[in-house]
Amino acid sequence: MHIVIMGCGRVGSALAQTLEQQGHTVAVIDQDPTAFRRLGSGFGGRRVTGVGFDQDTLREAGIEEAGAFAAVSSGDNSNIIAARVAREMFGIENVAARIYDPRRAEVYQRLGIPTVATVRWTADQMLRRLLPSGAEPLWRDPTGGVQLAEVHTSAAWVGHRISRLQEETGVRVAFLTRLGETMLPTSQTVLQEGDLVHVMMRTDDVEKVEAAFAKGPEGEGGH
Numbered sequence: 001m002h003i004v005i006m007g008c009g010r011v012g013s014a015l016a017q018t019l020e021q022q023g024h025t026v027a028v029i030d031q032d033p034t035a036f037r038r039l040g041s042g043f044g045g046r047r048v049t050g051v052g053f054d055q056d057t058l059r060e061a062g063i064e065e066a067g068a069f070a071a072v073s074s075g076d077n078s079n080i081i082a083a084r085v086a087r088e089m090f091g092i093e094n095v096a097a098r099i100y101d102p103r104r105a106e107v108y109q110r111l112g113i114p115t116v117a118t119v120r121w122t123a124d125q126m127l128r129r130l131l132p133s134g135a136e137p138l139w140r141d142p143t144g145g146v147q148l149a150e151v152h153t154s155a156a157w158v159g160h161r162i163s164r165l166q167e168e169t170g171v172r173v174a175f176l177t178r179l180g181e182t183m184l185p186t187s188q189t190v191l192q193e194g195d196l197v198h199v200m201m202r203t204d205d206v207e208k209v210e211a212a213f214a215k216g217p218e219g220e221g222g223h
Contacts, residue, residue: 004029004061006052006082007073011098013038015070020045027061030073053082055089068094076100083113138198145203148174153197156216163187169212171199 001024005012008030016026016039026045029052030036036047050057052073063069069086071079076099083097096114099105105117139148157165162173162185176183177196183189191197201209 001025001067002027002062002065003068003070004058004063004066004086006030006069006071006079007098008032008035008038008047009072009074010038012070012072015072016045017043025062027066029057029061051078053078053085055085058082058085058090063090063092066090066092068092069096071095071097073098076104080104080108080113080115083108084111087113140203146200147203147206148198148200149206150196150198151209151213153191153195153213154216155193157191157213158193158195160191160217161187162189162191164217165191165197165213168218169199169209170205171201171209174198174200 003019003024004027005016005019006029008016008028012028012030013035016028020026020043026043027048028036028039028045029048029050031049031051033047033049039045039047046061048057048061050060052058052071063086066086069083069092071082071086073079073082079097079099083095086092087095096116097108099108099115099117102117105115108115137147137149140146151171153165165171166173166187173185175198176185176189176191177198178192179194197213199209
């Protein structure tokens, strides 16, 4: 896939290098030509100096054959304008914009532009490490009836199978994060200390699920 990235700061350059390593072709747009130094000499993609929401600049970056567009410059307005141009003028379906102001991010999300609200995301991730309790929703379906969430799991569940966790709590375990790596568990997978458990559940059941995850397996006391 060809991917166009607007913004060659730390995020944009890291994204470009990762995507290229995965076999994609990449073009990076930035107003400051010195920013491309972050890409390193090994980067084989296009470096386009210009404004990321200018149609000619986007064409130079190969937007017309692109499968995705990421707007990760330091300006919220520039990011959202560029994302909308990519979506509405060039028909790019896979578009994402980085937004610093979380209030704006919610507005743009409703416009159909997926956003990553940097400050809120970082704050949420820090809170998950400082106060590891309850459930942190990561995704909700459009009706709000079902959600994907990371749920704090009592140490009492360590050593038990995913199948037992699912049976007793009524959730579906979507994936685990173990030692920084994401894994898709089977019903035979045994929970280990430090696992982050991500589950699909009904939104109405969140409190019940949180309580069951915090309590531990039935008939074993718990914490």
